[in-house]
Amino acid sequence: MLIVGAGASGAVAAKRLAEEGFDVVCLEQGGWPDYNKARAPYPDYELTSGRDWAWDPNARGAPADYPVDDSESDITALMWNGVGGGTVVFAAHWQRNMPSDFRVRSLDGIADDWPFTYEDLEPYYVRAERDWGVSGLAGDTAFPGGDGPPMAPVPLGRMGRRVAKAHNDLGWHWWPGPNAIATQKYGRLNPCTQRATCLWGCSEGAKASVDRTYWPVAVERGVTLVTGARVKRLQLGSNGLVTGALYVDRDGKEHVQRAAVTILACNGIGTPRLLLVSATETHPAGLGNSSGLVGKRLMMHPFGTVVGLFDEDLDSWQGAWGQHIHSLEFYETDHARGFVRGAKWGLQPTGGPLSMTHSYPWGEENAIWGPGFHQQLRKRLGRSAMWGIIAEDLPEESNRVVLDATKTDDSGIPAARIQYRMSENSRRLMAFHQARAKESLEAAGAYETVIAPFIRATGWHLLGTAMMGADPSRSVVDPWGRVHDVPNLYIFDGSTWPTSAGMNPTATIAAVALRGVDHLIAERRDARTSS
Amino acid sequence: MSAALARFDPGRRAALAAVADLLIPIGDGMPAASEAGVAGRWLDEVLQLRPDFGPPLAAVLDRLIGVDPKAALDLLRADDPAGFGVLAEVVAGGYFLNPKVRSAIRYPGQQSVPIASEVPPDYEQDGLIASVKARGPIYRPTPRPTP
Numbered sequence: 221m222l223i224v225g226a227g228a229s230g231a232v233a234a235k236r237l238a239e240e241g242f243d244v245v246c247l248e249q250g251g252w253p254d255y256n257k258a259r260a261p262y263p264d265y266e267l268t269s270g271r272d273w274a275w276d277p278n279a280r281g282a283p284a285d286y287p288v289d290d291s292e293s294d295i296t297a298l299m300w301n302g303v304g305g306g307t308v309v310f311a312a313h314w315q316r317n318m319p320s321d322f323r324v325r326s327l328d329g330i331a332d333d334w335p336f337t338y339e340d341l342e343p344y345y346v347r348a349e350r351d352w353g354v355s356g357l358a359g360d361t362a363f364p365g366g367d368g369p370p371m372a373p374v375p376l377g378r379m380g381r382r383v384a385k386a387h388n389d390l391g392w393h394w395w396p397g398p399n400a401i402a403t404q405k406y407g408r409l410n411p412c413t414q415r416a417t418c419l420w421g422c423s424e425g426a427k428a429s430v431d432r433t434y435w436p437v438a439v440e441r442g443v444t445l446v447t448g449a450r451v452k453r454l455q456l457g458s459n460g461l462v463t464g465a466l467y468v469d470r471d472g473k474e475h476v477q478r479a480a481v482t483i484l485a486c487n488g489i490g491t492p493r494l495l496l497v498s499a500t501e502t503h504p505a506g507l508g509n510s511s512g513l514v515g516k517r518l519m520m521h522p523f524g525t526v527v528g529l530f531d532e533d534l535d536s537w538q539g540a541w542g543q544h545i546h547s548l549e550f551y552e553t554d555h556a557r558g559f560v561r562g563a564k565w566g567l568q569p570t571g572g573p574l575s576m577t578h579s580y581p582w583g584e585e586n587a588i589w590g591p592g593f594h595q596q597l598r599k600r601l602g603r604s605a606m607w608g609i610i611a612e613d614l615p616e617e618s619n620r621v622v623l624d625a626t627k628t629d630d631s632g633i634p635a636a637r638i639q640y641r642m643s644e645n646s647r648r649l650m651a652f653h654q655a656r657a658k659e660s661l662e663a664a665g666a667y668e669t670v671i672a673p674f675i676r677a678t679g680w681h682l683l684g685t686a687m688m689g690a691d692p693s694r695s696v697v698d699p700w701g702r703v704h705d706v707p708n709l710y711i712f713d714g715s716t717w718p719t720s721a722g723m724n725p726t727a728t729i730a731a732v733a734l735r736g737v738d739h740l741i742a743e744r745r746d747a748r749t750s751s
Numbered sequence: 752m753s754a755a756l757a758r759f760d761p762g763r764r765a766a767l768a769a770v771a772d773l774l775i776p777i778g779d780g781m782p783a784a785s786e787a788g789v790a791g792r793w794l795d796e797v798l799q800l801r802p803d804f805g806p807p808l809a810a811v812l813d814r815l816i817g818v819d820p821k822a823a824l825d826l827l828r829a830d831d832p833a834g835f836g837v838l839a840e841v842v843a844g845g846y847f848l849n850p851k852v853r854s855a856i857r858y859p860g861q862q863s864v865p866i867a868s869e870v871p872p873d874y875e876q877d878g879l880i881a882s883v884k885a886r887g888p889i890y891r892p893t894p895r896p897t898p
Contacts, residue, residue: 260861263853264800267844271801319893326894337893361888375866376874384874388882393889396874403866413863424863538864552891573858577843579836589839594779601856 222247222464222479224451224494227305228726229712229733230485231434232348236737238441242744245477246438247449247467250284250302253431258421266574269420273309276677277301283470284448286629286636288489293640295520295679297489303447304431305487306680307726311608312400312418312427313543313566314354315723316345316363316731320552324719328553328560331614332718335690335699336735342366344731344738352730353406353428356398362548371403374412379534379605380544383567386664387547397543397566400428400726408432416541416569449475450631454482454498454507454709461708462507468631481740483710485733488518488682491715492621493636495686508686508703513696515622515685517615518638519720522646523678524563524609525581526657527570528666529599536604537572543608544568550656551722559648561612563722565657568608576600581672599668606672607657610681612722613646621685681725686715701736712736756795758809764790766815767808770824771842780855784842787852793845801844807837 221237223230226248237244257272259265275298277285284301300308319338324331342364349356349369358368373396376384380397387394401418402409412426425432439445448470455476457463464478484491492515496506506514543566551562570576576597577588588596619640627635658669689695692704697716703709712733714725721728759767771784787793798805811834815823828835846852853860874880 261863263848263850263860264796265861266847267797267800267840271803318890320891323894327891339893359884361883361886362890364888364890364892372868372872375872381874381879384879388879391886393886394883396872396880404868411866413865415861415863417861537858538862548889552889572861573847573853573856574840574843577839589774591776591778593775594781597856598779601858 221245222477222482223485224465224482225305225485225487225490225713226303226435226445227485227487227713228307228430228729230305230483231430231438232730232733233483233485233712233737234438234443235434235441236734237741238438238443240741244438244443245479246443246445247451247465247477248303248445248447249450250282251447252303253308253421255421255423258417258423260415260417260423265417266572269417273420275300275309275680283630286633287624287627289624289627289635289637290676293638294642294676295522295640296676297520297638297679297682298677299487299489299682303435303445304429307400307429308421308431309419310429310680310726311541311543311724313546313724314349314356314369314398314400314727315546315564317721317723317728318362318548318551319364321719321721321723324561330560332689334718335688338364341728341731341735344734345727348727348730348734352400352433353402353409354398354400355403357396360395362393362395362551369398371406373397374399374401374403374540374542374544377535377539377544378532379536380567382530382534383605383660383664384545386660387549390660390663392547392549392660394545394547397546399540399542401540401542402426402428408436412540414539416537416539416571418541450629450633451494452497452631452633454494456498456500456503456507460502460706462706481708481710483712485713487713488685488715489621489636489638491711491713492685493623496623497634503705508696508705508709510705511693511696513687513694516617516620517684517687518619518621518640518682519613519615519684519717520640520679521681521720521722522611522613522642522650524611524650524654525606525672526609526654526661527581527604527606527670527672528661528664529668530603530605530666532665533602534605536570536602539569541569547660550653557652559645559652561614561649561722563609563611563649563653564724565607565609565653568606570600570604570606573597573601579673580675581606581670583670583673586670605661607660609650609653609657610722610724611646611650611653612720614643615684615719616643681714681720683714683717683720683725686711687718688716689718700739701732710736710740756798758805759794759798762816763809763812764794766812767794769820770815770838773820773824774839774842775846781852784846787846787849789842789845793848794841796848797841797845804837804841807834808841810834811838
């Protein structure tokens with residue numbers, strides 16, 4: 221078995237396959253994260269976090285990164301190319317999708333239903349939450365009942381309690397935040413110490429990034445994880461099956477890794493890029509692309525932030541970051557609002573003093589510089605809280621990943637180019653949610669609120685570019701992640717999502733990968749292989 | 752002295768001090784940026800931590816030498832937001848490295864605060880979550896397939 225990519229879905233697949241005794245090789249273009257650079261305990265933390273834990277591969281320019289031309293996109297793509305993938309720098313908000321997310325065509329008359337339901341996926345959510353080490357509270361009224369995460373949630377904190385009480389007064393939903401953050405010793409994870417540095421390398425080993433959780437176990441169970449291995453193309457045999465991958469190591473030397481089954485786990489940009497560069501005479505538009513949908517329907521979740529300023533000291537540079545509480549009050553479609561679908565809100569800390577000076581989320585119109593500097597700093601530091609808003613965006617074929625005609629990475633592989641425009645539905649949705657989030661914070665006692673300006677650098681979630689479905693003419697992979705056109709090629713990352721939901725996607729990426737790999741294992745004896 | 756630091760001669764440091772005090776002036780019992788050392792010791796520290804700031808900062812400061820700092824700063828903000836961003840990050844970054852400043856704003860850094868386990872948790876003890884539960888489910892269930 222060959223897995224390309226050592227992020228969330230690759231880790232889930234590798235560990236599970238190793239448990240079942242398969243020989244597994246994973247090719248990962250990056251290396252292991254260096255947590256010596258996680259500087260949370262030191263005074264230079266805020267200054268150095270942007271140097272060592274930047275999210276934009278174009279800005280980071282690390283050896284493992286490939287260029288992503290975003291000049292035709294309203295949002296820039298963020299990712300971490302290395303062992304752990306995006307989980308190394310994710311905020312660890314662990315959100316299951318809601319039942320309606322799997323049935324948007326049936327319920328809202330838009331886009332496409334998923335080929336399975338919430339109930340189909342629920343057992344895999346439960347398993348994934350135990351495997352990862354998730355904290356949260358069962359019984360959330362925004363979801364069907366059932367087992368919850370294995371650990372108690374992170375504390376609400378003063379800010380969470382304030383906003384929770386306000387939502388009670390408003391009659392709005394809130395619930396203790398589900399996070400892939402350990403609140404007690406859990407396997408290889410240490411308990412969170414609330415340094416609020418989750419997005420810039422967890423120095424405590426409390427955040428359940430898969431480099432800390434899955435990969436050490438997978439390697440112990442015999443998985444060969446090859447770092448610094450950049451796949452140039454997948455190789456196709458005369459029988460129409462993938463025989464493996466051609467990859468280049470850090471010294472520029474080419475290698476061939478053969479495999480009976482290949483699994484792509486490269487995120488919503490890396491996976492279509494690899495399929496497109498692997499075009500052959502028999503697959504001239506790219507491997508697995510007879511539907512013409514490879515790279516299309518890119519969804520990246522427009523993101524909004526609303527900050528509230530409070531008289532009370534909330535210690536708001538501390539806590540899990542992470543989310544203290546979440547709200548799904550306005551998640552479901554209400555056509556009277558003038559748009560369809562909705563968004564999830566997560567209540568978060570606002571950072572240390574240097575963060576108080578930045579133009580995001582505070583806005584240029586609220587620039588801190590000059591005579592009011594010290595007064596503004598005192599208003600913001602420790603006395604602010606913010607809602608992060610994840611907006612569902614709908615699939616559109618014009619939003620897509622293509623190969624760049626001229627640029628390449630340092631291995632000579634064509635760069636990715638993203639073409640993405642926010643829809644009118646997304647704009648209306650975001651404006652509505654920002655207004656409601658402002659009301660939420662005002663009800664919680666905020667004497668001033670700031671709606672953060674729109675910025676492009678929010679494309680954490682890369683989804684939809686190799687859609688799953690039962691119809692090979694309208695999808696790239698089947699409901700189990702198998703590429704319709706190439707039966708020993710699988711895709712387990714977020715590329716396969718028919719719609720984006722309005723949730724942080726890692727929980728569902730993990731659950732869908734687990735469901736897919738379980739099916740692959742069960743069917744393996746009957747599967748056609750190239751061996 | 753490193754090449755990065757050698758780039759910042761007294762002329763550039765003076766320009767930095769002048770413009771830094773416009774960004775972070777004295778007031779409210781707090782020192783101005785230059786008094787806190789953002790063009791001296793803390794500039795050295797910032798550049799050691801972030802050598803990538805060196806070239807763009809030098810380019811920005813060269814625009815500020817020998818001109819009215821306020822007018823130059825206004826122009827910089829208008830026509831070179833990226834350059835202004837580096838300048839602001841260096842000034843504020845250095846300011847907040849100064850332990851006296853951190854103490855004055857009562858910021859101890861990102862501290863280790865172990866999670867205290869309360870059983871049951873506070874929101875159960877005081878009934879905060881009770882009204883959410885009492886309201887019941889808010890999700891739309893999976894529609895049943897049409898026969």
